[in-house]
Amino acid sequence: MQTMLKYSVGTDLSKETFDACFSVIDSQQKVTIKSTRKFDNTISGIKNFIGWSKKLRKHDIPIVFTMEATGIYYERLALALYEEEFYVSVVLPNKAKKYMQSIGQKSKNDKIDAKGLSRMGAEQQLACWMPFSRNIYQLRLLTRQNEDLQQQRTILINRKEAHRFCQDQNEIIDNQLGTMLNLVEQQLKQINNAIIRVIEEDTLLKEKIFRISKIKGLGILTVATVVAETNGFYLFKNQRQLVSYAGYDIIENQSGNRKGKTKISKKGNSHIRRVLHMPAFNVVRYEQGSFKNLYDRVYMRTNKKMKAYVAVQRKLLMLIYTLWNNNTEFDSNYHKSSGNDEPKFLFSLGFEKAVKKVVPVKNTRTTQDELPCNESPEVLFSLIQNY
Known part of the structure; x- marks a missing residue:
């Protein structure tokens, strides 16, 4: 008889x-479906679903619940399961889609997707x-x-401007556009004030957001949006995960001698x-x-301003992540030391005074320690020869 390892609900x-x-998975990695059912996405439907899951759980083994991040429709169910102290996993739709393709599923409907998510969780x-x-x-x-x-404000401004230059203007339309624009601007002020109130209610949130927003050109609204969309970077273990989550990860398109666009x-x-x-x-x-240097470097290489600005956006996101986790302020003069500011002693021969600083010659390629390639061997072995 096979040992059951884990229950999984998709x-x-x-x-x-x-x-x-x-479904349940056994020690031979075989996934067996025990039951399927449709529920209403309401409070009562979620309660029935939790009761159904507890009833099917016959053995005291782990149980996991897996669902897709479909807009906001999953949030109520995920929160209810979390409050019941169940293990809940929310996966991105493209990740679930690739998994379904990998196991050979060709058809697609709600029931088939639930089975696939159940198997994925198992x-x-x-x-x-x-x-x-x-x-x-x-x-x-709020953000x-x-x-x-x-976006609505931009649309109304453009429509109002277009109407101003049309052949035959209409006073009613002009007044309506002006009224709607004033209303949107009032609502924007209310939302901005509400954002500030929420930040100030949380001491830790206020301290971190206001510290990061001291960067010239980076406002409170920007930092608040990034923090809100990432849940305070709670589930991100490194910068690579954050970059991928924001869609800044690089896609190459190259095969053999063919080189497509990198974006x-x-x-x-x-x-x-x-x-x-x-x-x-x-x-x-x-x-x-170092944002200006990054922009200049990417622009010189690609001759495309927007590519350079996108690179700056990516670096700015990683900077916000670093400052948030380290709880530090931004230092515009900060640079990572490569160790080149101090003399390097490759061998402990006691001839510190014999070591001289070599300045790279113009138009000469240098090594990582800023020494010209044609001079590095002499520097490396001069101490041994003198010894």
Whole structure:
């Protein structure tokens, strides 16, 4: 008789209902489906789902719940399971899609997707989902509303400007556009004030956000948006994960002698990329830190300004992540020391005075320690010969 190792419940959610599949994996890595059922995506439906899952759990072995991050429809179910102290995993839709393809699933519907997610949770050790804190969740709602209002404001300004230059103007339309524009601007002020209030209510949040926003060209709204969209960087273990989450990871397109375009994936959180657009211009303009050097270097190599600004956005995101985790302020004069400021002694021969600093000759390639290639051997072995 095979030993059962873990229960796995996959759920495929929509606005009104969700499909669930309860399965178990044994010591031979065989996944067996025990039951499938459809539930209403309501409070009562979620309670019925939790009761159904507990009833099917016959043995005292781990149980995991796996679902896709489908907009906001998964949040209520994930939070209810978390409060019941279940292990919950929320996976990105593209990751779930690639897994379904890898196991040979060709058809697609809610029931099939639930079965695939159940098998995925059984076979893999997925990361545990954690809910947003109340303040950060409120901050995310407010910053996204601010983004929507900014887009509406831009649309109304463009329509009002276009109407001003049309052949035959209409006073009613002009007044309506003006009224709507004034309303949106009032709502923007309310949202911005609400964002500040939420930040000031949380001492730790306030301290960190205001410290990072001291960077010239980087505003409180930008930092608040990045923090809200990443849940305070809670689940990110390194910068690479954060860059991928924001869609700044690089995609190469090369095969043999063919070299296609290299670009960012944009398969990530678009809210972060949108809010970092203008700050990238600002930090380059104000020459904050090494951003101007990065911009010049990428622009010289690609001759494309937007590629250079995207590189600055990526670096700016990683800087916010570093300052947040280290709880430090931004130092525009900070640079990582490579060890070249002090003399290097390759051998402890006691001839420290015999070592001289070699200055690279113009138009001469240098090694990593800033010594010209044609002079490095002499420096490396001069002490041995003298000894």
